[in-house]
Amino acid sequence: MSSLLSISRDGQERYVNVTAAIDKGFNVGLVGEAVDKAVRDYDLPEGYTIKMKGEDESINEAMEQLMLMLVLAIAFIYLIMVAQFQSLKAPFIILFTIPLALTGGFGALLISGNEMSIIAMIGFIMLVGVIVNNGIVMVEYINQLRREGVDKREAIVTAGKTRLRPILMTAMTTILAMSTMALGSDMGSDMSRPMAIVTIGGMIYGTLMTLVVVPCIYDLFYSNKSMVEEEI
Numbered sequence: 001m002s003s004l005l006s007i008s009r010d011g012q013e014r015y016v017n018v019t020a021a022i023d024k025g026f027n028v029g030l031v032g033e034a035v036d037k038a039v040r041d042y043d044l045p046e047g048y049t050i051k052m053k054g055e056d057e058s059i060n061e062a063m064e065q066l067m068l069m070l071v072l073a074i075a076f077i078y079l080i081m082v083a084q085f086q087s088l089k090a091p092f093i094i095l096f097t098i099p100l101a102l103t104g105g106f107g108a109l110l111i112s113g114n115e116m117s118i119i120a121m122i123g124f125i126m127l128v129g130v131i132v133n134n135g136i137v138m139v140e141y142i143n144q145l146r147r148e149g150v151d152k153r154e155a156i157v158t159a160g161k162t163r164l165r166p167i168l169m170t171a172m173t174t175i176l177a178m179s180t181m182a183l184g185s186d187m188g189s190d191m192s193r194p195m196a197i198v199t200i201g202g203m204i205y206g207t208l209m210t211l212v213v214v215p216c217i218y219d220l221f222y223s224n225k226s227m228v229e230e231e232i
Helices: 026-040 055-085 091-093 097-113 117-146 151-160 164-183 189-221
Strands: 008-010 013-014
Touching: 013 097, 055 091, 055 117, 055 189, 091 117, 097 117, 097 189, 117 151, 117 164, 117 189, 151 164, 151 189, 164 189
Parallel strands: none
Antiparallel strands: 008 013
């Protein structure tokens, strides 16, 4: 007859650790999700429970914290733009650039074959802070033209033509700076590559769509009547 050499307790309850290592080429989060799904369907004897611990638990907690940081970043960006524009509508229009950039980031991860990770999530947070600059440049110049008495449609077209070059230059500097990280093959590059891929994909797609979507949304949200600065 054999028995345990020691008995582990947590809160006066016995527990047994079952450990495993992840082989190369497998994602800890995906494997942990598959294991958690499998154990949930397992019919345990009465009084027994299974809890996921270790690296999988740490990753889940980190992802929850990063999601909270992303939400807070968007909220702070909106409040700062409200103070800058003295308006609620203009910052709301600019916020439409964020889902466009996030879509591009997810698409880049999918195309490159990278899974969602903590480093990639950091890239999304960075992307939120960078992509709104394009919308700010566009909307601010449209408002400036309208304060000078230019018609709304004409102001939108003029802003699109005038701000096209600075918006593309801003996006290109970010993309080129991140390309070295995305294409690097030195030690540690595998860890930082998802962040660069997310930023590059989000900037490319978000910038191109910003040039089309933001003017259209501005046209929908604002009326054609002449507006003074306080009303804008």
